Amino acid sequence: MERPGWEPRRVVAVEPVLPEGATPPGTRGRILREALALFAEAGFAGTSIRRIASAVGINSATPYAHHPSKEHVLAALVATGHEELHARLAEAAARTGRDGPAERLTALVRAHVLIHTDFPLLALVADAEIHALSPERAAPALALRHTCRRFLLDVVEDGVARGDFAVPDVLLAAGAISAMGVRVPAWFDPDQAFTRERVARDHAEFALRVVGASAPPRS
Amino acid sequence: MERPGWEPRRVVAVEPVLPEGATPPGTRGRILREALALFAEAGFAGTSIRRIASAVGINSATPYAHHPSKEHVLAALVATGHEELHARLAEAAARTGRDGPAERLTALVRAHVLIHTDFPLLALVADAEIHALSPERAAPALALRHTCRRFLLDVVEDGVARGDFAVPDVLLAAGAISAMGVRVPAWFDPDQAFTRERVARDHAEFALRVVGASAPPRS
DNA sequence: GTCTATATTAGGATAGAC
DNA sequence: GTCTATCCTAATATAGAC
Numbered sequence: 010m011e012r013p014g015w016e017p018r019r020v021v022a023v024e025p026v027l028p029e030g031a032t033p034p035g036t037r038g039r040i041l042r043e044a045l046a047l048f049a050e051a052g053f054a055g056t057s058i059r060r061i062a063s064a065v066g067i068n069s070a071t072p073y074a075h076h077p078s079k080e081h082v083l084a085a086l087v088a089t090g091h092e093e094l095h096a097r098l099a100e101a102a103a104r105t106g107r108d109g110p111a112e113r114l115t116a117l118v119r120a121h122v123l124i125h126t127d128f129p130l131l132a133l134v135a136d137a138e139i140h141a142l143s144p145e146r147a148a149p150a151l152a153l154r155h156t157c158r159r160f161l162l163d164v165v166e167d168g169v170a171r172g173d174f175a176v177p178d179v180l181l182a183a184g185a186i187s188a189m190g191v192r193v194p195a196w197f198d199p200d201q202a203f204t205r206e207r208v209a210r211d212h213a214e215f216a217l218r219v220v221g222a223s224a225p226p227r228s
Numbered sequence: 229m230e231r232p233g234w235e236p237r238r239v240v241a242v243e244p245v246l247p248e249g250a251t252p253p254g255t256r257g258r259i260l261r262e263a264l265a266l267f268a269e270a271g272f273a274g275t276s277i278r279r280i281a282s283a284v285g286i287n288s289a290t291p292y293a294h295h296p297s298k299e300h301v302l303a304a305l306v307a308t309g310h311e312e313l314h315a316r317l318a319e320a321a322a323r324t325g326r327d328g329p330a331e332r333l334t335a336l337v338r339a340h341v342l343i344h345t346d347f348p349l350l351a352l353v354a355d356a357e358i359h360a361l362s363p364e365r366a367a368p369a370l371a372l373r374h375t376c377r378r379f380l381l382d383v384v385e386d387g388v389a390r391g392d393f394a395v396p397d398v399l400l401a402a403g404a405i406s407a408m409g410v411r412v413p414a415w416f417d418p419d420q421a422f423t424r425e426r427v428a429r430d431h432a433e434f435a436l437r438v439v440g441a442s443a444p445p446r447s
Numbered sequence: 448g449t450c451t452a453t454a455t456t457a458g459g460a461t462a463g464a465c
Numbered sequence: 466g467t468c469t470a471t472c473c474t475a476a477t478a479t480a481g482a483c
Contacts, residue, residue, distance in 0.1 A: 017366055019359040036448080054274030055360065057476060068450055073478065075448090137356070140238040141274065147236055177430045181422065184415065185408040185434050192407035203400065211396045215404050218437040255466075276458055287468055292460065294466090450483075457476070465468075 020049045020133050021198035027131060031089040037075040039065050044082045049130040053083050053141040083138060084146045090128070090135025091150040097124050098160050110168030111222045117161055118216040119209045121190040126205040129194035136191055161187060165220060174220040186216045239268045239352050240417035246350060250308040256294040258284050263301045268349040272302050272360040302357060303365045309354025310369040313343050317379050329387030330441045336380055337435040338428045340409040345424035348413035355410055380406060384439060393439040405435045 025046040032038040043064035047056040058079050059069040076082045101116040108116075125132045139147050161183045168174030176182040189212055197208065217223035244265040251257040262283040266275040277298050278288040295301045320335040327335075344351045358366050380402045387393030395401040408431055416427065436442035 015363045017359055017363075017370055019356075051359075052271050052273055054271055058478085059476075067448095069477095070451085070479080071449055079477075137238075140236055140269075144234045144236075151236055177433055178422075178426075181427065181430045182434070184411065185431065188407045188411035189404040192403065192410065196403065203397075207397075208400065211400045212404065214396055215401070215438050218440065219434050221437065277460080278458070286466095288458095289461080289469080290467055298459070448483105450481100452480085452482100454479075455477085458474085459472105460474105461472080462470085463468100464470100465466105 018050065019052075020130060020194050021196065021201075023129060023198050025049070025130050026128060027089060028093045028128065031093070036065065036067065036071070040072050040075055041082065041085060045086055045130050045134060048083060048086065048134045048138055053079075053138045080142065080146065083134075084142055086131065087135050087139050087142060087147070087150050090131045091153040093128065093131070094121075094124050094135070095153040095157055097121075098157050102160050102164075110164055110171060110173045111217060113164045114161075114168065114216055114220065114222070115213045117164060118186060118190070118213045121161075121187070122193060122209045122212045123205060125190050125193035126197050126208055129197055132191075133194040158183070158187070168220060168222065174222050176220050182219055186219055189215060237269065238271075238356075239349060239413050240415065240420075242348055242417050244268070244349050245347060246308060247312045247347065250312070255284065255286065255290070259286075259291050259294055260301065260304060264305055264349050264353060267302060267305065267353045267357055272298075272357045299361065299365065302353075303361055305350065306354050306358050306361060306366070306369050309347070309350045310372040312347065312350070313340075313354070314372040314376055316340075316343050317376050321379050321383075329383055329390060329392045330436060332383045333380075333387065333435055333439065333441070334432045336383060337405060337409070337432045340380075340406070341412060341428045341431045342424060344409050344412035345416050345427055348416055351410075352413040377402070377406070387439060387441065393441050395439050401438055405438055408434060 025042040027038075027042065027045070032041060040061060044056070044061045047061055047064065056079075058072055061079075061082075062069045062072055065072075072082070076085070097120040098117060101120040102113065105113045105116040135150065139150055142150075162179065165174060165176065165179050165183050165186075169176060169179060193208065193212075197203070197205075199205075214223060244261040246257075246261065246264070251260060259280060263275070263280045266280055266283065275298075277291055280298075280301075281288045281291055284291075291301070295304070316339040317336060320339040321332065324332045324335040354369065358369055361369075381398065384393060384395065384398050384402050384405075388395060388398060412427065412431075416422070416424075418424075433442060
């Protein structure tokens with residue numbers, strides 16, 4: 010299958026950006042970036058090594074001088090995505106560790122949404138293509154994902170325990186809050202009407218409402 | 229790539245069920261169902277005709293006696309998924325057309341969540357694999373999707389206009405509500421702790437909270 | 448590090464017998 | 466309707482020259 014240059018797109022067309030420090034210099038890094046764009050658009054199975062090499066402007070054999078296999082390229086991207094997610098959520102949790110549940114939830118949701126606005130391609134690939142990895146290669150990312158889920162669950166549970174939050178079910182509430190952020194890459198791009206800050210702020214408000222910690226002004 | 233029989237799964241393992249009337253009798257229908265299971269797990273590009281035929285228990289050439297191409301099989305599934313979604317949302321909208329925004333939103337969100345609990349594989353494939361279709365073959369489903377989005381937007385806008393709802397932004401609120409339902413197939417299966425009814429009820433409550441129409445009991 | 452050339456396998460699809 | 470056999474293309478990956 011060729012790279013679909015057609016609608017509907019799985020993700021908005023944006024530059025394939027990786028977090029600072031996560032892009033190796035030279036050809037090795039360019040391969041990662043072009044693979045990221047193609048995996049986001051057509052998926053791992055729908056993207057060939059030849060197509061990646063063509064996007065980079067190198068011969069189809071050259072990627073193997075930098076990465077052992079196509080799956081290794083995906084594994085590197087999935088790892089980077091999960092590491093960045095974990096780093097941001099851990100920072101948010103640590104920074105607000107002494108605050109109340111509402112402040113901690115706000116910080117977590119903001120961080121979660123912002124990684125999806127700042128690295129939409131990476132977040133999409135890390136979420137949607139991890140299933141193409143073998144269990145061994147997916148395991149480290151899954152462990153980070155589990156920790157990230159724990160951050161959110163802990164805050165919601167604590168808020169309920171303190172009486173600050175009231176939810177019909179903690180798992181369903183956390184899942185719903187997470188789902189809002191995960192879908193952001195499907196529509197967000199820097200050129201549309203909403204700034205990243207605006208998206209983060211509104212989603213934090215939605216999360217507070219879901220847990221019953223924010224009642225909007227009523228007439 | 230082989231069919232991954234490993235974790236992490238993209239979707240919970242459930243029987244590939246299609247809506248009543250959407251499954252042709254005989255081999256033609258069995259091909260559709262097995263393709264649905266495989267597309268849900270490995271994606272369209274990650275699933276071969278040979279693998280589908282093997283799952284059905286027929287020769288790799290036989291599918292072509294029933295479907296013109298692999299893409300036609302996906303197109304049929306994507307069409308069925310979107311038609312069922314549209315039918316259920318239209319029914320919910322029509323049934324509650326004279327009620328207030330809160331009742332109409334509840335009906336819409338319940339219908340949206342329930343199609344994702346009742347046909348998790350179909351909903352996932354219709355959402356995640358439509359991008360593998362050519363523009364012409366994706367167009368009818370995209371038109372239905374647009375109408376479905378309109379159902380939700382209309383209710384939220386009307387609720388805001390009447391003063392029943394208060395949201396920072398209508399588009400972001402509708403997107404967040406939609407996102408909650410779309411993620412349901414990633415974890416829902418009939419054997420886990422939550423019944424379909426429970427999931428629908430709680431998500432309807434979350435949606436009401438997102439639009440500011442439901443304040444939980446506070447201590 | 449990058450190329451040419453190629454080994455090898457898998458995949459989409461068709462022809463034609465039964 | 467289903468099968469056997471096959472065509473053709475594209476895919477992953479490697480060997481070896483420069």
